[in-house]
Amino acid sequence: MIETGNFACHNIHLETERLELRPFKDADFDTAVPFYRDPEFLNAVEESPPEGPITKEYLKKAGKFMRDSGFLFAIVEKTSGRTIGEVCLQWMNLERAKIEGEKIMRLPIGIWDKTLWGKGYGKEIVRCLMAHAFKKLEIDRFCPVDVPVDNIRSKALWQSLGLTIAREADDGKMLDFEITRAEYERLYGINA
Secondary structure, three states: OOOOOEOOOOOOOEEOOOEEEEEOEOHHHHHHHHHHOOHHHHHHHOOOOOOOOOOHHHHHHHHHHHHHOEEEEEEEEOOOOOEEEEEEEEEOOOHHHOOOOOOEEEOOEEEOOHHHOOOOHHHHHHHHHHHHHHHHOOOOEEOOOOEEOOOHHHHHHHHHOOOEEEEEEOOOOEEEEEEEHHHHHHHHOOOO
């Protein structure tokens, strides 16, 4: 049974050493709005930021799309109990990254609080969700897409986890990364 206020419509709870990934709740949108109003954060997570102010309704519309095509999680820092971001383990929705007969997932992620950038939280989250996707959901390929070529942090994250560039998109402005099941198992073992 889905608990009240559970916007994500799933009951999956995952943990890393320092973080908890829990279903995204309606109340998490209120927490997110001020962070999305920071231009530096917004430019880091949105390919084309909206012209008007970010509202709860705007974020809910984006959240609904993610929820309906995957598993939307709130990222909670264990020591403080604060919700610090969101991540979606999402079924591939871009034609350029689909492969007939393969189960492929992507991973939009945002750590809202910039003071927490560079602390390895993203890497913890991605490792946890890659393991879940390959082992529990039995995907064939993990493919983070639309990484801006000038986003040094994001590119370094994917490469540090063994992902390689699969293709360029948007006239060379964006990169798609990927790791196959075979490559994941070679790097991390089946019980990663």
